[in-house]
Amino acid sequence: MPAQKPKTTPRGGIDLGGTKIQAAVVGARGKVVGEAREPTPTAGGPLAVTEAVALAMQLATSAAGIKPDALTAIGVGSPGNVDERAGTVAQARNVSGWDGAFPLAAKLSEALGTRVVLGNDVSVATKAEFDLGAGKPYRSLLGVFWGTGVGGGLILDGRPWVGRAAAGEIGHMVVRIGGRLCGCGRRGCLEAYAGRASMEAKARRLVDQGEHTALFEIMQKRGRTRLTSGVWERALQQGDKVAQRLIDQAVEALGAGIASADNLLDVEAVIIGGGLGTKLGEPYVERIREAMMPHLFVDDRPPELHLSTLGDLGGAIGAALVAKTRKS
Numbered sequence: 001m002p003a004q005k006p007k008t009t010p011r012g013g014i015d016l017g018g019t020k021i022q023a024a025v026v027g028a029r030g031k032v033v034g035e036a037r038e039p040t041p042t043a044g045g046p047l048a049v050t051e052a053v054a055l056a057m058q059l060a061t062s063a064a065g066i067k068p069d070a071l072t073a074i075g076v077g078s079p080g081n082v083d084e085r086a087g088t089v090a091q092a093r094n095v096s097g098w099d100g101a102f103p104l105a106a107k108l109s110e111a112l113g114t115r116v117v118l119g120n121d122v123s124v125a126t127k128a129e130f131d132l133g134a135g136k137p138y139r140s141l142l143g144v145f146w147g148t149g150v151g152g153g154l155i156l157d158g159r160p161w162v163g164r165a166a167a168g169e170i171g172h173m174v175v176r177i178g179g180r181l182c183g184c185g186r187r188g189c190l191e192a193y194a195g196r197a198s199m200e201a202k203a204r205r206l207v208d209q210g211e212h213t214a215l216f217e218i219m220q221k222r223g224r225t226r227l228t229s230g231v232w233e234r235a236l237q238q239g240d241k242v243a244q245r246l247i248d249q250a251v252e253a254l255g256a257g258i259a260s261a262d263n264l265l266d267v268e269a270v271i272i273g274g275g276l277g278t279k280l281g282e283p284y285v286e287r288i289r290e291a292m293m294p295h296l297f298v299d300d301r302p303p304e305l306h307l308s309t310l311g312d313l314g315g316a317i318g319a320a321l322v323a324k325t326r327k328s
């Protein structure tokens with residue numbers, strides 16, 4: 001009698017963001033069979049974050065009808081400096097109180113009873129779009145994740161390109177020399193105009209200067225402490241002038257930054273994802289395409305622009321893919 005083919009065992013994926021932790025249980029062909037979301041703790045440093053990540057994964061596995069230790073492995077897409085071999089994360093800037101190297105893989109493995117591997121959040125999300133999402137038809141692509149910051153991931157000639165570990169930082173391409181101050185301490189970066197954190201800081205300065213905007217009222221009404229993507233979307237729907245102006249500047253900056261990256265790399269496609277990208281959707285992908293055109297050197301065959309098809313779950317699915325391909 002032929003041996004029965006082993007059933008694919010599910011893997012876990014975690015997208016660790018500055019605002020939320022998205023957990024997913026991923027089965028055959030990248031199908032999500034359980035998911036859960038928890039807010040990222042704003043106090044308590046890496047230990048509190050580890051606990052919240054473990055909780056999110058427990059909830060996701062229970063939604064899938066299994067226990068965490070039944071997962072073959074768990075992948076975590078993390079911000080900051082990720083040392084994949086050591087299983088540590090340092091300087092996760094958007095996560096409060098996380099500076100030194102923290103052994104995230106070992107701590108999570110202890111809490112959840114299975115193997116844990118780490119990857120860079122943006123790289124794993126780009127790989128997920130390449131393998132399973134909007135990037136499937138292409139051999140080269142640039143993933144642009146428009147959210148709290150602006151992250152970039154690259155696939156060149158069918159393979160992820162990470163440079164010496166720090167490639168893809170499209171958010172820190174200079175779109176205006178001597179321009180707006182960026183969270184990284186430099187000036188004129190794309191992220192200083194298009195990152196949600198920078199846009200919020202700019203909106204607060206405009207309010208201090210006496211301008212009126214509904215942004216912060218919408219934020220309070222929704223019980224939020226930050227200008228989330230949903231808050232921006234609502235303000236735009238209401239025709240809020242400050243929100244429109246800041247978003248217009250973000251789109252202009254994205255157009256210039258992405259076009260510059262494409263002038264260098266000549267990729268087949270650009271995939272737009274991230275919290276704001278996903279929330280604002282197709283009309284804004286079209287606007288970014290238009291904003292790119294004046295800056296493209298070879299403008300008779302621009303790269304294809306697509307909205308991410310995995311959306312909010314892309315990071316977690318990508319992290320689960322990392323758990324599949326990496327042994328340690």
Ligand SMILES: [Zn+2]
Nearest residue numbers: 172182184189
């Ligand atoms: Zn910067």
